[in-house]
Structures are given as C-alpha cells and as structure tokens.
C-alpha cells in the first residue's frame with residue numbers, strides 16, 4: 001500500500017518536474033523575446049521611445065536633401081526614436097538593399113524616399129509580408145496602394161504649374177525656354193515636367209526649345225546650361241530649373257557666357273532654399289516655388305500612428321507657397337533651410 005502510494009507520488013512528482021521544465025523552456029523563449037522587448041506599453045499604446053525606424057534616404061544631391069536629412073535626424077533625436085539611417089548614394093539598388101536589411105532587423109516602420117518611381121513592387125511586398133509598414137516620404141513610388149501605409153510629400157505637378165504661371169507672367173506670354181530636368185525617372189522630375197507643360201501649352205508664343213537632365217545638382221545644372229548656351233546662345237529667354245541647385249548652376253553658366261542671369265535670361269526654379277533667396281536678392285533669380293523638406297516631425301508622427309493602428313491618409317500634402325525677389329530679404333531671416 002505504502003509502496004504503491006510512494007510509486008504514485010514519484011510518478012506525480014516526475015510529471016510535475018516535466019511540466020516545470022516545459023514551462024521553463026517556454027519561459028526561455030519568452031526571455032529571448034523580451035531581450036528584444038515587445039513594443040506595447042502597459043496600456044498597449046506604443047510611444048516614440050519604443051519606436052525603431054529604418055530610413056532609406058536618396059543621397060545628398062541638393063541643399064533640399066541636406067535639409068530633409070537633418071530634419072528627419074533631428075526629429076528622431078528630439079523624440080527619442082531609434083533611427084537606423086541609410087544613404088542610398090542616388091542608387092535604387094542601394095535603397096533596396098537597405099530596405100531588406102531593415103526587414104531582417106525587424107524594425108517597426110520603414111521610411112523611404114524613392115530615388116525613382118518604378119521598380120519597388122517586390123521589396124515593398126517583402127516588407128508587407130514581414131508585417132512592416134512602409135511610409136513614402138518626399139517622393140512617391142509607382143506601386144499599388146496596398147503596398148504602403150501613407151505618402152507624405154508635395155504636389156509636384158502643382159509646383160510645375162506654379163512655375164509655369166510665374167514664367168508666363170515674366171515672359172509676358174512669349175519667349176523661348178530651356179528646361180533643366182531633375183533626376184530621370186524621379187517623381188518630382190516627371191511631375192514638374194508635366195505640370196509645367198499643362199500651363200505652357202496654352203500659350204502658343206512660348207516655346208520650350210530644349211530640355212535635358214541636370215540630376216538636381218549644381219554641377220550638372222551648370223554643365224547642361226553651358227551646352228544650351230553654346231547651342232542656342234541669346235535665343236534663350238528663360239530657364240525653368242526643376243530645383244534651385246540646378247538654377248544656381250545655370251546662373252554660373254550664364255555669367256560665364258557673358259549674359260546677366262535674371263535680366264537677359266529669366267530664371268524660375270523650385271525648392272526655396274536659402275541660396276535661392278540670396279540669388280533673388282542679387283537679382284539673378286526671378287522666382288522660387290516652395291517645396292518643403294522639413295518633413296521629419298510629420299514623418300515620425302505618421303509612423304507612430306501607423307504602428308498604433310490609427311487610420312492615416314494615403315497622401316499627406318505639404319503646405320507650400322511661391323516667393324519673389326521683392327520679399328526675399330524679409331523672408332530670408334526666418335528661413336530654416
């Protein structure tokens with residue numbers, strides 16, 4: 001009887017031990033997970049300090065881009081967000097690699113400013129399959145809406161229309177324009193090209209006599225404007241540059257050619273960086289259309305909303321305006337980029 005009881009007790013104990021071991025094994029896994037702590041606070045709401053964000057930036061082609069990068073880094077620092085930042089050096093393949101690394105690192109959200117519009121479907125699908133939302137910042141990608149949570153950025157078509165309207169007024173409805181196009185295949189280059197033509201086509205005496213890529217850089221803007229001048233000389237009445245940096249390059253080329261930028265050749269560009277205000281004060285640039293690069297705070301606000309499952313708009317447009325030389329001096333002091 002006693003032996004029978006002891007046997008049962010031993011059996012019971014060994015079951016208990018087995019159960020404890022099994023629980024511990026489970027707990028062991030739990031410990032491994034908590035080394036990489038789950039996001040939620042006690043009330044289930046994720047806060048900035050818990051957020052891990054991967055950001056794939058295009059590079060550093062312009063002053064706009066430098067201001068954009070600084071804004072994202074500063075906002076992350078201020079809010080306590082862990083930011084893993086990658087510089088794509090103008091190459092889509094580098095950006096795709098960065099996104100794949102972010103997926104492997106299991107970040108909470110991926111922000112990306114796509115250098116060109118197309119070719120993102122597979123890598124965005126990989127992020128979606130891994131449950132990591134993508135937020136497009138500054139530039140749109142040509143993918144289906146299910147592949148990203150939101151797009152934060154400007155209306156580039158409208159910027160092109162605004163630039164054209166200003167140009168029509170400057171030229172008084174007639175003249176020859178040369179165009180410095182941004183990075184080939186990029187959303188702002190495509191849309192600024194189209195928006196500009198939408199308006200210009202209504203003016204039969206205005207002609208776009210040449211259009212070539214200047215890659216959004218000063219150096220290329222200067223080089224291409226030099227080519228335009230050698231080819232068309234003083235037939236050129238105006239330059240439309242898809243960004244201020246290329247306009248500043250064009251100003252140098254026009255001066256080297258012996259003409260007066262802003263006077264002999266009118267210039268309209270986009271971004272509204274500090275140097276554009278300085279060029280307007282010097283009378284060398286006739287107008288700049290604002291494109292706001294200070295997207296850091298809005299991006300992280302969106303990121304937090306997305307991980308908390310809040311609904312966000314598919315497109316959050318930035319607020320922008322047009323600036324002219326007469327206001328340049330006054331506005332310059334308050335410019336943040």
Ligand code: GYE
Pocket residue numbers: 061062063064065138139188216242243244245270271291
């Ligand atoms: O206008 C240009 C830059 O994507 C809106 O990229 C941005 C553009 C900006 O390098 O200066």
